[in-house]
Amino acid sequence: MSKKYYLTTPIYYVNAAPHIGHTYTTMAADLVARWKKMQGYDVVLTTGTDEHGQKIERAAKSVKKSPQEFTDIVSGEFRDSWQRLNLGIDRFKRTTDPEHHKKVQALFLACKERGHVYKGSFTGQYCVSCELYVNDANQGDPCPDCGRPTETVTEENYFFKLSAFQDKLLKLYEDQPDFIQPDTRRNEVMAFVKGGLKDLSISRTSIKWGIPVPGEEKHVFYVWFDALTTYMSAVEGEDRWPADLHLIGKEIVRFHAIYWPAFLIAAGWPLPRKVFAHGFLLFGNEKMSKTKGNLVRALPIQEVIGAEALRYYLMREVTFGQDGNFSYDALVTRYNSDLANGLGNLVSRTLSMITQYRKGVLPAGPGNAEVADLARTAIGAVREAYESFQFSRGLESLWSLLSAVDKLIVENAPWKLVKSAEPADQAKLDETLYTAAETVRLASSLLYPVLPESTAKIWAQLGFTSPVAQVAADALDWGQLPAGQALGATGPLFPRIELQPAVDKMVELELKDKARQDALVGKAPVAEASNIAPLAPQITIDDFVKVDLRVGQVLSAERVKGSDKLLHLQIDIGEATPRTIVAGIAEAYTPEQMLGRKVAIVANLAPRKLKGIESQGMIVAASREGEKPTLAGFLEDVPVGARLK
Ligand code: ME8
Numbered sequence: 001m002s003k004k005y006y007l008t009t010p011i012y013y014v015n016a017a018p019h020i021g022h023t024y025t026t027m028a029a030d031l032v033a034r035w036k037k038m039q040g041y042d043v044v045l046t047t048g049t050d051e052h053g054q055k056i057e058r059a060a061k062s063v064k065k066s067p068q069e070f071t072d073i074v075s076g077e078f079r080d081s082w083q084r085l086n087l088g089i090d091r092f093k094r095t096t097d098p099e100h101h102k103k104v105q106a107l108f109l110a111c112k113e114r115g116h117v118y119k120g121s122f123t124g125q126y127c128v129s130c131e132l133y134v135n136d137a138n139q140g141d142p143c144p145d146c147g148r149p150t151e152t153v154t155e156e157n158y159f160f161k162l163s164a165f166q167d168k169l170l171k172l173y174e175d176q177p178d179f180i181q182p183d184t185r186r187n188e189v190m191a192f193v194k195g196g197l198k199d200l201s202i203s204r205t206s207i208k209w210g211i212p213v214p215g216e217e218k219h220v221f222y223v224w225f226d227a228l229t230t231y232m233s234a235v236e237g238e239d240r241w242p243a244d245l246h247l248i249g250k251e252i253v254r255f256h257a258i259y260w261p262a263f264l265i266a267a268g269w270p271l272p273r274k275v276f277a278h279g280f281l282l283f284g285n286e287k288m289s290k291t292k293g294n295l296v297r298a299l300p301i302q303e304v305i306g307a308e309a310l311r312y313y314l315m316r317e318v319t320f321g322q323d324g325n326f327s328y329d330a331l332v333t334r335y336n337s338d339l340a341n342g343l344g345n346l347v348s349r350t351l352s353m354i355t356q357y358r359k360g361v362l363p364a365g366p367g368n369a370e371v372a373d374l375a376r377t378a379i380g381a382v383r384e385a386y387e388s389f390q391f392s393r394g395l396e397s398l399w400s401l402l403s404a405v406d407k408l409i410v411e412n413a414p415w416k417l418v419k420s421a422e423p424a425d426q427a428k429l430d431e432t433l434y435t436a437a438e439t440v441r442l443a444s445s446l447l448y449p450v451l452p453e454s455t456a457k458i459w460a461q462l463g464f465t466s467p468v469a470q471v472a473a474d475a476l477d478w479g480q481l482p483a484g485q486a487l488g489a490t491g492p493l494f495p496r497i498e499l500q501p502a503v504d505k506m507v508e509l510e511l512k513d514k515a516r517q518d519a520l521v522g523k524a525p526v527a528e529a530s531n532i533a534p535l536a537p538q539i540t541i542d543d544f545v546k547v548d549l550r551v552g553q554v555l556s557a558e559r560v561k562g563s564d565k566l567l568h569l570q571i572d573i574g575e576a577t578p579r580t581i582v583a584g585i586a587e588a589y590t591p592e593q594m595l596g597r598k599v600a601i602v603a604n605l606a607p608r609k610l611k612g613i614e615s616q617g618m619i620v621a622a623s624r625e626g627e628k629p630t631l632a633g634f635l636e637d638v639p640v641g642a643r644l645k
Contacts, residue, residue, distance in 0.1 A: 005041035007032055007245040010252060011048035011093065011230045014074035015059040016290045017517035018081045020310075020326060021249065023298040024281050027311045028320065028391070029247045030087040034449035035386045038471050046234040047082065048093035049075040050227045052210040052220070054128060059521060067209045071096055074521055085298060085307045086453060093234035095226055101211045103233035104226050108202075109214060110267035111160065122157045122201055123596070125150035140637030145251065146289075149637045152553075152596035158203040158219060165262040169193050172261055172271070180257045181276045181389070182321040185250060189257045200224075200259065206592045228260045231272070243272040253277040276389055279323035281314075296326055297517070300509030304502055308451045309335045309494075315391040315450055328503040336496055338399060339454075343443070344494035346402055347458055349409065350436040351490045357418045358433060362463065364483035367435035372478045374404050375442055379476050382446045395450065398443055405439045408432060437462065438481040445475045460488045548604040549620065549644035551634070552579070557591035560611050567591060568613055573601055574641025582615035588628040600632045600644055 009029045012022050026047055033045040051071040060070035075094050082089050093100060111117050125134045127143035127150050134143055134150050143150050173179055173190050180186040203219040204210065210220025232241050246256050256275045264271050280287060288295050301310050313331045316338065318324030354360060366372065378401040385394030409432060417429040441462055444455040448471050459467045463485040469475060552571040555578050560566035567586045570578040581601065585594075600620035607616050621629035 002040050002042045004240065005033075005036045005043045005245075006235065006240045006243045007036075007043070007045055007247060008231050008234070008243055009045075009047040010246075010248050011050045011095065011227060012078060013050050013055070014071050014078075015055045015521065016295070017074060017077050017297075017521050019288065019295040019297050020301075021281050021288060021295075022078070023081070023085065023310075024314055024318075025247055025249060025278065026082060026087050026089075027085070027314060028278065028389075030089075031311075031315065031391065031449045032245065032247070032386075032389075033088060033090075034452060034471075038445075038448065038476075039473055044090045044235060044238075044240055045088060046091040046093060046231065047078075047089050048091075048230055048234060049078055049095065050223070050230070051075065051095045052207075052226055053223050054207050054209075057207070057209045063519075063521065068096065070521075077517070077520065081299060085302060091234040093230045095211075095230055097233070099236060100230060100233040103236060104211050104221055104229045105214050107229050107232075107263060107267050107269070108158075108221070108225070110269065111263065114266060114268065116161050116164070116266035117158050117202065118161070120157060120159050120199075121154065122159075123152065123154040124201075126153040127151075149635065151598075153206070154595045155205050155592050156218075157201040157205070157222075158213060158216075159199045160202045160225070160259075160263065160266070162197045162200040162259070162262055165265065166193055166197050168265055169197075169258060169262060172265075176273075178274060179261075180253065181274060184321075185253050185257070185277045189253060192254065193258060197258070206590065224255050224259050225263065228255065228263065232269075242270040244274065246272055246275045248275065248277050250277040250279055276321075278320050278389075279318070281318065282323055282325045283327075285325050293514075295514070297510060297513050300506050300513050301328075301331070303509055304506045305332065305335055305497060308454050309339060312339060312395075312450055316395045318392065320389050320391050328506050329499065332497055332499050332502050335494065336499075339494040340496040342399060342402055343447075344492070346406060346436070347440050347461065347493060348490070350433070350440055351461055351487055353414050354433055354437060354487060355490065357414060357429060360487045362437055362481055362483055362485045362487070363430035363434045365434050365438065365479050365481060367438050367479070368408060368431055371401075371404055371408055371435045371439065374401055375439060375478045379442070379446065379478075383476070386449065391450070394446075398446055401439060402443060405436050409436060434481065434483075438478065441470070441481050442476070442478065445470050454493055457493060461490050463487045545645075546604075547602060550574070550601050550603040551638045551640055551642040551644070552599055552601040552603075552617075553640050554594045554597045554599065557594040559586055559591060560613065563611055566611060567594065569594060569619075571599070571601060571617070571619075572640050573603055573617075574639075579603075579616045580614060581617045581619060582610040582613050583619045583621075585619065585621060585629050585631065588621075588630065597631070598634055598638065598640070 007029055009025045029045055033043045036043045056071060057067055060067045063070065079092055125137035125141055127134055127146065127148060129146050129148050134141065137150055139152050141150055142148060170193055173186065180189050202222050202225040203213050204222050205218045207220055211226055213219035213221060231243055231246065235241055248256055253275065261271050283294050283296055286294065298310060313334045317330060317334060354362065378397045381397035382394040385391065412428060412432045414429050414432050417425045440458060444458040448455045456467045459470045464470060550573045552573040555570040555572055557567055557569045560568045560582060565584045565586050567583050569581045569583060571581050572578045602618040602620065605618050607614050620632040622632060623629040
């Protein structure tokens with residue numbers, strides 16, 4: 001039985017449609033999977049979608065879909081993209097899958113039984129956008145990841161005793177030095193863990209869209225406890241766990257290298273073998289993000305220049321592990337220089353010479369000894385580079401081999417040798433042609449993980465009818481080309497592309513695709529006119545300043561008995577005692593959601609009694625006729641008592 005190799009990409013959030021960042025990781029994972037298959041491993045590659053949480057709930061609402069409908073659509077976009085980009089995904093796991101729910105609950109119960117979780121109450125600064133509590137942050141601090149203001153949140157949570165795992169984790173990193181790669185990330189993680197770990201909140205009562213905590217009506221699992229477990233639920237019952245490799249972006253290394261092994265140690269379950277975190281793809285040297293609107297998508301690129309051009313460019317241009325810039329110009333330039341001119345040209349030149357000078361039949365080896373040596377060195381270098389995720393370095397070695405062969409062809413000038421009647425010249429011609437063709441064969445075997453479709457075309461042009469043989473480990477040796485084999489039909493592989501029209505076309509398609517995806521995942525549709533209440537009669541500024549609007553913070557909140565609509569709130573607006581306010585928002589907000597929240601208050605409204613409670617003001621909220629209210633809030637932090645003018 002062949003050895004198993006199990007690798008994963010992150011499971012991607014469905015609040016944004018797939019973009020080139022997701023594609024980058026998934027293409028790299030596909031490369032590793034194909035390389036491992038070539039080495040004879042029985043490989044499984046898992047990806048999927050991360051579908052729970054407040055952000056997704058909100059995104060669904062903004063396009064008037066239920067969370068389930070919404071996640072079905074966006075998850076489908078991911079699956080479809082990977083298919084169209086020819087990425088060999090073996091398992092696609094969604095966190096909404098019932099089998100996954102069972103696994104998350106089992107992990108929780110295992111941790112609980114072994115005494116690693118407890119229930120507590122938590123007040124902290126929370127970033128709604130990143131779904132993260134920000135450790136050590138004070139009220140109003142921005143989120144360190146996205147820069148948005150954090151919100152103060154108090155709620156009952158289950159906690160995982162992460163603080164107890166510091167020594168065990170440090171021992172893991174010491175015992176398995178390549179558990180986290182590259183080393184820069186390992187050092188960061190170790191420094192972080194040495195700084196001490198705080199217990200981790202793993203459930204929420206304020207969110208509905210999530211996996212229920214066993215035995216707890218109100219709690220659902222919080223994002224990481226849920227998401228990370230996908231790596232196991234994706235291969236449940238398959239005897240695949242532990243994973244050999246989690247391939248991820250650097251921003252989630254902490255979750256994979258600290259939380260995940262800690263959860264598994266707590267449960268007594270086996271740990272993954274390696275976490276490799278690559279860098280960010282930047283656009284215009286800036287981080288890509290949905291809010292900035294500078295996301296680049298892969299499918300428009302594929303339409304113009306092909307998925308393999310993109311794949312080659314990403315793997316060649318960016319040092320895996322470091323940040324790198326994506327540019328349309330650099331993509332086309334790299335395609336033209338390396339694929340059209342470099343590889344494509346060598347293949348077509350070689351095959352056309354064999355066709356013209358040797359009637360399309362491959363000559364016998366062993367070929368030029370110097371080039372054979374260079375080829376052996378290149379095989380070693382590429383092998384080592386792929387194994388250590390240094391794809392760019394591997395490709396660089398391979399292209400120096402191609403240049404050496406180009407040079408040999410120019411030096412030996414087959415077009416002159418063919419005219420000579422000397423047997424020595426004819427032998428030299430055979431040697432040159434064999435060297436060129438064998439280099440093409442060997443290089444395309446080494447390139448298969450990066451260019452699976454184009455290399456299959458090259459093998460067919462070389463006359464191989466069974467491409468499988470060329471992806472076997474023993475194909476990676478000089479001298480395999482069968483003498484006497486007739487070439488297959490030849491044709492262009494990488495036609496040259498004109499830079500500017502190609503870039504213009506990609507940008508044009510990109511804008512179209514962006515509009516399509518925005519409609520799917522998140523620009524609120526324009527309100528229908530009929531639903532908008534008519535405007536109130538005009539007022540003057542003097543009328544307006546009569547209304548005293550203040551920033552208040554909710555100190556406590558509870559439902560009003562006997563009413564589905566009303567919440568009874570205590571709100572601090574900076575006065576000596578908090579205000580009692582009764583607000584008709586209970587259908588839209590739970591008391592837990594209101595705690596700590598900053599709201600706008602009409603502070604000089606005459607008090608009035610609602611259900612026997614005197615309400616000393618009104619909360620400002622927006623709604624259309626017959627729809628639930630949405631509270632007015634502040635994007636930046638504002639002090640309690642500030643006046644709205
Ligand atoms: O973090 N450059 O999902 P996500 C390079 N659901 N890679 C990028 C990138 C960029 N600009 N942008 C995204 C999540 N990526 C969680 C993961 S795993 C149990 C849960 C890639 O949709 C990169 O792999 O935000 C990064 O880690 C991942 O997409 C984040 O995807």
